[in-house]
Amino acid sequence: MSAPLDLPKWADTVLVPAISVVAAFLVAGLVVLAIGENPLTATRYLLQGSLGTGEGLGFTLFYMTDFIFVGLAVAVAYHAGLFNIGGEGQATLAGLGIALVLNNLTFLPGFLLIPLGILGAAAFGAAWAAVPGYLQAKRGSHIVITTIMFNWLASVLIVYLLVNVLREPQSMNPETRAFPEQSYIPFMHDVFAAFGVEIPTSQLNLTLVLALAASYFVWLLIYRSRLGYAIRVVGSNPTAAVYAGISPARIIIIAMVLSGALAGGLAVNELMGYQHRLLLEFTSGYGFVGIAVALMGRAHPVGIILASLLFGILYQGGAELAFEQPAITRDMVVVIGGIIILFAGALDGLFRRAVAHLFARQKLARA
Amino acid sequence: MDLGILVTVLDSALRLSIPLLAACLAGLWSERSGVVDIGLEGKMLVAAFASAAGAYVFGSAWTGLLVGIAASVVIGLVHGFASISQRGNQIVSGVAINMLAAGLTAIVGNAWYGQGGRTPPLEGDQRFGGVLFGHSALVYVVLLAVPVTWFVLGHTRFGLRLRAVGENPAAVDTAGISVTGLRYTAVIIAGVLCGLAGAYLSVGQAAGFLPNMTAGRGFIALAALIFAKWRAWPALGACFLFGLLDASANQLQGLSLPGIGEVPVQAIQALPYLMTVILLAGVIGKAIPPRAAGVPYVKER
Numbered sequence: 001m002s003a004p005l006d007l008p009k010w011a012d013t014v015l016v017p018a019i020s021v022v023a024a025f026l027v028a029g030l031v032v033l034a035i036g037e038n039p040l041t042a043t044r045y046l047l048q049g050s051l052g053t054g055e056g057l058g059f060t061l062f063y064m065t066d067f068i069f070v071g072l073a074v075a076v077a078y079h080a081g082l083f084n085i086g087g088e089g090q091a092t093l094a095g096l097g098i099a100l101v102l103n104n105l106t107f108l109p110g111f112l113l114i115p116l117g118i119l120g121a122a123a124f125g126a127a128w129a130a131v132p133g134y135l136q137a138k139r140g141s142h143i144v145i146t147t148i149m150f151n152w153l154a155s156v157l158i159v160y161l162l163v164n165v166l167r168e169p170q171s172m173n174p175e176t177r178a179f180p181e182q183s184y185i186p187f188m189h190d191v192f193a194a195f196g197v198e199i200p201t202s203q204l205n206l207t208l209v210l211a212l213a214a215s216y217f218v219w220l221l222i223y224r225s226r227l228g229y230a231i232r233v234v235g236s237n238p239t240a241a242v243y244a245g246i247s248p249a250r251i252i253i254i255a256m257v258l259s260g261a262l263a264g265g266l267a268v269n270e271l272m273g274y275q276h277r278l279l280l281e282f283t284s285g286y287g288f289v290g291i292a293v294a295l296m297g298r299a300h301p302v303g304i305i306l307a308s309l310l311f312g313i314l315y316q317g318g319a320e321l322a323f324e325q326p327a328i329t330r331d332m333v334v335v336i337g338g339i340i341i342l343f344a345g346a347l348d349g350l351f352r353r354a355v356a357h358l359f360a361r362q363k364l365a366r367a
Numbered sequence: 368m369d370l371g372i373l374v375t376v377l378d379s380a381l382r383l384s385i386p387l388l389a390a391c392l393a394g395l396w397s398e399r400s401g402v403v404d405i406g407l408e409g410k411m412l413v414a415a416f417a418s419a420a421g422a423y424v425f426g427s428a429w430t431g432l433l434v435g436i437a438a439s440v441v442i443g444l445v446h447g448f449a450s451i452s453q454r455g456n457q458i459v460s461g462v463a464i465n466m467l468a469a470g471l472t473a474i475v476g477n478a479w480y481g482q483g484g485r486t487p488p489l490e491g492d493q494r495f496g497g498v499l500f501g502h503s504a505l506v507y508v509v510l511l512a513v514p515v516t517w518f519v520l521g522h523t524r525f526g527l528r529l530r531a532v533g534e535n536p537a538a539v540d541t542a543g544i545s546v547t548g549l550r551y552t553a554v555i556i557a558g559v560l561c562g563l564a565g566a567y568l569s570v571g572q573a574a575g576f577l578p579n580m581t582a583g584r585g586f587i588a589l590a591a592l593i594f595a596k597w598r599a600w601p602a603l604g605a606c607f608l609f610g611l612l613d614a615s616a617n618q619l620q621g622l623s624l625p626g627i628g629e630v631p632v633q634a635i636q637a638l639p640y641l642m643t644v645i646l647l648a649g650v651i652g653k654a655i656p657p658r659a660a661g662v663p664y665v666k667e668r
Binding site for chain 2: 034036083085135139141142144145146150159160288291292328332333334335336337338341342346347348350
């Protein structure tokens with residue numbers, strides 16, 4: 001876009017994102033100061049609450065699982081040059097897929113039902129992403145606008161279904177009946193207990209393993225496969241892709257399908273791993289956090305895992321912090337997410353130029 | 368449906384369409400100059416909070432409005448700085464602004480008033496009262512913004528330049544006119560209009576701020592903007608249509624239509640989003656955005 005910036009690779013992939021995150025935390029610290037609290041005390045509560053206890057760590061890793069999935073979802077689309085902000089809607093529909101599979105196939109044993117539930121999530125999430133993908137590829141409708149509209153359509157649809165169709169007749173709450181017990185993804189503390197190891201009780205479940213496997217899969221796909229190469233070519237230069245015999249339309253649809261399926265992982269962790277029923281607003285805005293995670297992690301699976309850990313710490317620590325210092329509610333995490341998106345995404349060039357400037361001066365001094 | 372109900376529905380449709388219209392016109396100004404703005408929702412929310420807090424502190428709705436506009440313009444300038452000066456990704460910046468607004472209004476509101484993010488209830492002069500046909504002055508200001516937008520954009524030299532900057536900034540630059548200046552002007556105008564929208568919500572329609580009170584109106588306004596194909600009078604039509612849908616959703620609840628059966632409220636709520644997707648897909652007509660919208664302008668190329 002602007003003049004090419006000569007940066008060593010480590011500075012480009014590690015230093016610049018790190019600087020933008022530090023800057024984001026400084027701004028967040030200013031917000032904390034502005035409402036009359038001490039940012040250092042707040043940070044201590046935050047870290048203590050998220051990493052200081054075994055239970056806290058469990059919750060941190062639980063949130064991390066959510067963020068890995070939505071971060072990967074945004075990243076895969078991003079590599080194809082698409083900005084999928086429909087993670088919320090795709091995860092919502094994935095939740096519907098889970099509920100339909102689990103509550104209709106109650107007779108199946110767990111080792112069949114769990115994979116089918118996960119497949120249901122992936123299929124419904126993928127389908128909800130495929131439509132905007134198709135419209136972008138074939139009709140040229142802007143993916144950002146259509147995914148926004150699909151988020152709202154999903155939230156309206158799920159309210160309708162939970163209130164009028166899927167709700168249990170006796171229940172007042174807009175939620176489905178509980179899933180069959182054999183479909184629960186085992187809690188980590190139960191898994192460890194089976195091996196005779198006692199760890200603190202938390203919502204953390206085996207979906208974390210699935211999230212890490214998905215990260216490895218995405219790495220293989222994007223950086224080590226022919227399809228991933230095609231995705232990256234379409235993302236960086238669609239015209240060149242056509243000359244290389246790659247159909248951008250096909251790749252766009254495939255990337256969106258994969259993206260939506262990955263977003264479905266959020267529903268797997270929240271519903272099959274913890275809530276054990278479909279309920280309203282279980283996505284809690286995590287789909288948007290996925291954007292922050294992907295931008296911060298440079299759309300690379302390793303970066304996404306690290307960024308997800310950071311946001312896991314923020315969400316769990318933020319809950320503890322809100323308990324200790326009621327003035328700092330959990331909305332603080334949303335603020336930090338917003339600032340990180342702004343700094344690591346939109347104002348990226350600002351830090352990049354500053355760093356490039358610094359390196360150039362160093363080079364001059366050495367010469 | 369008798370006449371009384373019809374008047375009630377049309378009246379509430381007007382009320383519901385005003386914030387949509389102000390935000391939609393904001394988007395129109397911004398995008399016509401080439402700056403894509405999906406942060407309408409966030410700016411409205413910040414303005415709603417700031418104007419409610421301002422009206423409460425100063426005891427005047429009008430002062431509240433000014434505070435709201437100022438806050439919205441500041442947020443708009445952040446978006447402008449990222450998208451115009453830093454040539455950052457305008458979509459990313461918009462997403463960031465929406466998140467920032469949702470978090471900041473809740474956290475500051477809670478820290479200041481300790482009522483779960485709400486501002487204290489406004490009464491008397493702290494609110495906009497009805498001045499004509501039971502509607503507040505803000506309603507007429509926003510309605511007036513339609514012909515003003517139409518005239519300025521379509522029939523003045525400034526408007527021509529602003530539109531040109533959204534279609535072909537290089538040509539405007541060659542003519543010796545500042546692309547940056549025009550885009551910043553558009554972003555500020557968008558901020559003012561979002562300020563009106565937010566103030567209308569918290570100081571006109573309601574009596575105080577509630578967390579997340581915009582509830583997606585910024586995105587409906589975005590849909591209306593596409594529906595109106597980035598033009599002022601059609602924007603009025605689209606916003607009124609969406610307002611009418613919203614108003615009739617309540618009336619139609621539980622009503623049975625022949626051949627269809629009972630219409631769920633959610634089906635009506637989904638219509639604006641669904642219609643926008645269909646329009647964007649080019650099934651009925653084609654919505655073509657300003658050509659340079661979303662593209663940062665780089666002089667040296």
